[in-house]
Amino acid sequence: MARPPRDAHAFPIESIVTDNSILQKGADAVARATPDGVARRVRGLSDRAVAWIFIAPTIILLLAINIFPLIWTIQLSLTNYRANRPNAEVRDVGFRNYERILGNEDIWFSMQTTASFVVLTIAIQTILGFTLAYLIDRKFRGHAFWTTIILIPMMLSPAVVGNFWRFLYQPQIGLFNYVVSFFTGAEPSSFTMLGDVDLAMWAIVIVDTWMWTPYTMLICLAGLRSIPDYIYEAAEVDRASAWRRFWSITLPMALPFVMLAVLFRGIENFKMFDMVNLLTGGGPGSITEVASITLKRQAFEAWRTGYSSAFAIILFVTVFGLGSIYVKALNRVKQR
């Protein structure tokens, strides 16, 4: 199917921005409008001081809501503090919390569960999202309508999604089991998606995919639409096949966007809590207990504040480390 022509330079914004005379006129107007008193006071400040005045509120806010809690969490992670025992003596335990966490097989199991969940959801959502984006990019009749329909799950609250999928998965009255039963002939109440050790993780993956594939699709769609048409036109002139155009133009040029989608979904799903909590609560047993569920249980059910702070730091370092490596790879791909 031929791509519709797209005029990439219809709006020559560069010419306006680079027009020094317009900028100069604007600056003169601002200078004339500035009251003398203000102008005099500002005149006494260096550029660096003015810069600090402008960025100080942001830095203070950043320190208050990000850096301070982080430092405090690090400090708590080195103690035996429990938030529900305000009268208990708080002792410095060094790196004992970290040692316990790294030596705890249940924690490692929850990390493996998290990794499985992240890998499964990213793989499926990326393939499906890219495929949908590729199809939507064809601009068929009613494509805008279908795009909106596809985007609906993403706009719903995770709490709503979690609750209604719980009903859908209900083995006796849930629609899901009846649909499966219709196609397979199995008795609807003979299996339970959320309570079966082998199916529970897939149940969560299905819901997460249903909800977040549209998001991946949107980013991939942005990537596909950023590819200039003249490249395809040149390829067609060279008689490149559709397959060749996909592998040599579409995929490489959309890859930074796909990687960005993978990064966003990876970080989101690494810290996935709401959906898992609503659907399985980490069960059956601990089969779907991802790291954030373990963290919540330790912090707010067992009330091991120091221990859970150490776990939070470990998770933070893991996400930050993996994210940094990934961003470097992403930059390398963009530079190609």
Place this chain on the structure above:
Amino acid sequence: MHRPVVSTMGAAALVAAGLSATTSAHAASGELTLCWAAWDPANALVQLSKDFEAQSGVKMNFEFVPWPNFADRILNELNSGGKLCDLLIGDSQWLGGSAENGYYVKLNDFFDQEGISMGDFAPAAVNAYSTWPKGTPNYWALPAMGDANGWVYRRDWFERADLQEEFKAKTGRDLAPPKTWVELKETAEFFQGREIDGKTVYGAAIFTERGSEGITMGATSALYSYGFQYENTPGQYDMEGAVNSDNAVAGLEMYKSLYECCTPPGYTDSYMGEGLDAFKSGQVAMMMNWFAFWPGMYKDENVGGDRIGFFVNPAQVNPASTLGGQGISVVASTDNKEAALEYIKWFAQPEVQKQWWALGGYAVHNAVLEDPGFKDSQPFAADFLVAMQDVKDFWQEPAYAQLLQAMQKRLHDYIVADQGTAKEALDKLISDWTEVFEDEGKL
């Protein structure tokens, strides 16, 4: 180290100061908020408290939290020194932590001053709902609501001649409320998957909930009956050989086998509410649940009345029931201490306790329990008395939350997720609990 002493003295001083003031004058201008779980008895308490409002002029407000969120919500409130609750009917397991952290007002001086005697209440209830440390006369709550885990069954199904005959032929005994866990499972198996009135029914609804305390409360009903003990020597925290004894392993295996053979489909995360739904919708022949629900169950239009019967948790090695129930405490951070104490004084009166039972609350005052007409006052009253004689509670230690979470995990992993063996689950539980007690400096 000195802070608990100071806070206890401070609390006592405040109580004394409160009592010396004209309490009724303070109370007359005040409002009180009572926090509890959202369930049937809470509605009865609202009704009961109208008398207190009329007598004292104090307006009663109620904050009832659904059971699955009850501990989270209220413990957060206590931890943060919040002023939401003036009075709290808190779970028995919270006593240790709430006493040691200064969340509850110690009531000994108040009881002495007002002539409220703990000897007027059932000893098991006083020990479970009021005292910390256990075995000492230090009172942090007034026993408010006795409760234990029991069973309800479909009497109308059990009495069917065809089913009676078939059951007798199969098992050699009458189809009747089971006396042991082996009989319980046998009965549940008999009903599992059976067609009754054109509908498929199942054996039993039991507790399997993972998030709060459900599976622990359910499985301990089997464990206690099989002779499970927390320690070899009370107070020594020597758990090896007690928690994972052969009897405990057999009890846990029994609970798992009951879960596997005889529960409705998808019954993997179910507690009180799910059990009630299953029973009221005619899905199950028997349901495990708290005695607190029996008044409401008996009144139920669809399955209540003569269609159902009740029985005490079956024995196996020994008779035992998992303890429920709560005491009522004054929250230390309240600004309405005088009025709150006034409420407790009113609630402790024998006549009020009788009224409490009549409305559907499980009073444990001797004036109620020793009344000659008590056993016949409700169809489940006699069973309640029997159950309360053999109740066992979970750890009431300050670290109870951590101890409970460990047990929830190990039991759910084994029973529902089928991971490992019963012995391995209990061994891991000992390991978890040992770590907790080592951190607490008790081992």
